[in-house]
Amino acid sequence: xxxxxxxxxxxxxxxxxxxxxxxxxxxxxxxxxxxxxxxxxxxxxxxxxxxxxxxxxxxxxxxxxxxxxxxxxxxxxxxxxxxxxxxxxxxxxxxxxxxxxxxxxxxxxxxxxxxxxxxxxxxxxxxxxxxxxxxxxxx
Amino acid sequence: xxxxxxxxxxxxxxxxxxxxxxxxxxxxxxxxxxxxxxxxxxxxxxxxxxxxxxxxxxxxxxxxxxxxxxxxxxxxxxxxxxxxxxxxxxxxxxxxxxxxxxxxxxxxxxxxxxxxxxxxxxxxxxxxxxxxxxxxxxxxxxxxxxxxxxxxxxxxxxxxxxxxxxxxxxxxxxxxxxxxxxxxxxxxxxxxxxxxxxxxxxxxxxxxxxxxxxxxxxxxxxxxxxxxxxxxxxxxxxxxxxxxxxxxxxxxxxxxxxxxxxxxxxxxxxxxxxxxxxxxxxxxxxxxxxxxxxxxxxxxxxxxxxxxxxxxxxxxxxxxxxxxxxxxxxxxxxxxxxxxxxxxxxxxxxxxxxxxxxxxxxxxxxxxxxxxxxxxxxxxxxxxxxxxxxxxxxxxxxxxxxxxxxxxxxxxxxxxxxxxxxxxxxxxxxxxxxxxxxxxxxxxxxxxxxxxxxxxxxxxxxxxxxxxx
Numbered sequence: 330x331x332x333x334x335x336x337x338x339x340x341x342x343x344x345x346x347x348x349x350x351x352x353x354x355x356x357x358x359x360x361x362x363x364x365x366x367x368x369x370x371x372x373x374x375x376x377x378x379x380x381x382x383x384x385x386x387x388x389x390x391x392x393x394x395x396x397x398x399x400x401x402x403x404x405x406x407x408x409x410x411x412x413x414x415x416x417x418x419x420x421x422x423x424x425x426x427x428x429x430x431x432x433x434x435x436x437x438x439x440x441x442x443x444x445x446x447x448x449x450x451x452x453x454x455x456x457x458x459x460x461x462x463x464x465x466x467x468x
Numbered sequence: 469x470x471x472x473x474x475x476x477x478x479x480x481x482x483x484x485x486x487x488x489x490x491x492x493x494x495x496x497x498x499x500x501x502x503x504x505x506x507x508x509x510x511x512x513x514x515x516x517x518x519x520x521x522x523x524x525x526x527x528x529x530x531x532x533x534x535x536x537x538x539x540x541x542x543x544x545x546x547x548x549x550x551x552x553x554x555x556x557x558x559x560x561x562x563x564x565x566x567x568x569x570x571x572x573x574x575x576x577x578x579x580x581x582x583x584x585x586x587x588x589x590x591x592x593x594x595x596x597x598x599x600x601x602x603x604x605x606x607x608x609x610x611x612x613x614x615x616x617x618x619x620x621x622x623x624x625x626x627x628x629x630x631x632x633x634x635x636x637x638x639x640x641x642x643x644x645x646x647x648x649x650x651x652x653x654x655x656x657x658x659x660x661x662x663x664x665x666x667x668x669x670x671x672x673x674x675x676x677x678x679x680x681x682x683x684x685x686x687x688x689x690x691x692x693x694x695x696x697x698x699x700x701x702x703x704x705x706x707x708x709x710x711x712x713x714x715x716x717x718x719x720x721x722x723x724x725x726x727x728x729x730x731x732x733x734x735x736x737x738x739x740x741x742x743x744x745x746x747x748x749x750x751x752x753x754x755x756x757x758x759x760x761x762x763x764x765x766x767x768x769x770x771x772x773x774x775x776x777x778x779x780x781x782x783x784x785x786x787x788x789x790x791x792x793x794x795x796x797x798x799x800x801x802x803x804x805x806x807x808x809x810x811x812x813x814x815x816x817x818x819x820x821x822x823x824x825x826x827x828x829x830x831x832x833x834x835x836x837x838x839x840x841x842x843x844x845x846x847x848x849x850x851x852x853x854x855x856x857x858x859x860x861x862x863x864x865x866x867x868x869x870x871x872x873x874x875x876x877x878x879x880x881x882x883x884x885x886x887x888x889x890x891x892x893x894x895x896x897x898x899x900x901x902x903x904x905x906x907x908x909x910x911x912x913x914x915x916x917x918x919x920x921x922x923x924x925x926x927x928x929x930x931x932x933x934x935x936x937x
């Protein structure tokens with residue numbers, strides 16, 4: 330079986346590249362085929378890459394606090410582009426200030442994200458969730 | 469003696485031109501030339517005439533003993549329809565592959581092919597359908613759908629499949645009974661371009677299959693070999709000059725004609741640097757774009773429509789207006805051989821030419837945008853950076869006769885945009901004219917004699933100085 334394909338990138342005008350490289354290395358090592366778009370990625374670039382590569386998930390990072398506005402509308406756009414069943418994950422410093430993570434998670438899920446992660450997270454557990462979610466989406 | 473003579477012939481849409489070269493040690497020397505009107509009904513007649521004329525001064529030489537290298541852009545050149553998945557990824561790469569193979573993209577399609585699209589394909593009657601989409605292992609749904617649509621459409625064009633490699637066999641199977649060839653995926657991974665394999669197949673298809681339909685088989689019979697599409701001969705010449713001639717690594721060539729303006733560049737697309745970021749496709753070092761709406765005759769009306777804003781401003785500075793130019797464009801688009809004798813025509817031709825050079829350069833070049841982020845100011849580059857282009861060559865009837873560098877330097881126009889956007893056009897290149905019309909005749913020899921052809925081409929250029937008065 331081919332490695333499951335995921336699209337990875339840092340959304341918006343965000344140039345934090347270190348975490349992006351760590352995620353790329355980690356998920357590749359964990360057996361995923363990572364299409365890494367790097368930093369400052371627009372919504373359309375995420376979606377074009379997912380369409381061309383037939384990816385099962387888009388993993389969106391945001392570290393500069395503008396995640397909410399950058400991610401708004403991504404789900405609707407994905408549906409419009411024919412990516413009805415694609416998984417959307419978001420993680421990082423998604424919102425400026427001291428908003429409780431539960432509140433951030435609620436907002437991102439309301440925007441159509443399947444899973445939302447805080448700044449500190451066990452990547453092995455994320456990979457496990459991703460595998461499970463991808464399997465259940467297939468059926 | 470005859471074995472050291474080489475004949476190069478280019479069958480253009482209006483003229484068939486020949487150059488007789490002497491392979492003299494490491495050098496190629498032009499020792500004779502001829503031109504005759506292209507004989508559209510039987511291209512072989514014009515070819516035979518021009519060959520005799522080029523060899524006329526050499527009584528001891530039998531024409532059939534002189535090897536012939538030739539190219540053709542007659543009968544519309546090489547017409548390619550590009551099919552991709554998303555407009556900014558595979559379709560954009562497919563366009564690049566088609567242009568780099570010497571073709572002209574006559575129609576382009578993305579996503580699922582609809583009934584209208586198939587009707588459009590039939591209407592433009594392409595020689596090749598370059599069918600791409602999906603990374604390797606990527607999208608299959610749209611690709612297989614489009615394969616089925618192309619199968620049912622039963623068009624006469626050769627279908628070149630260069631999409632998702634994982635479904636290549638299934639695509640070929642669906643298209644069984646059609647004229648199908650395949651090449652490696654033009655975009656095997658997102659943002660990774662691999663157009664050389666598709667280019668090679670397009671070249672082979674042109675040689676082996678399309679030549680007949682273009683009425684070139686009699687020339688193949690007379691020469692024992694097939695032609696290159698003319699722009700491909702130029703493309704290979706640009707490559708060999710860029711690779712082999714000292715100080716010519718970063719250069720560009722503009723070939724402006726009655727129907728199209730072609731822009732070729734040989735320079736690294738992206739130079740990096742602190743806080744400069746490349747977004748989108750990393751373009752190849754050697755790139756050709758062809759603009760079907762930028763031309764001095766057949767395309768003059770399209771040009772006035774596309775570049776109205778620039779033309780209007782330029783004409784106003786001369787105390788003239790767009791209506792007069794529109795009338796002129798309508799006249800010359802129907803009189804494709806027209807050469808102005810009067811002042812008005814010369815002046816309007818110069819204005820049209822400036823618009824062609826400027827727009828072709830702006831479209832070929834990428835942009836750099838200043839972006840303010842919480843981490844400070846960044847610059848985002850999209851497309852190709854031409855700022856290091858140190859030399860700029862003008863070819864084609866009009867540019868070959870340029871008196872000074874003013875017209876070519878229109879390629880350095882900054883473009884009219886917001887102050888945070890900068891077009892990455894050449895900055896201050898030295899300018900040259902292909903005054904001897906050696907391009908593409910030398911280009912035909914570039915594949916077999918790369919070093920000698922590169923030197924001969926550069927030696928034949930005339931340096932242009934700034935405005936003469």
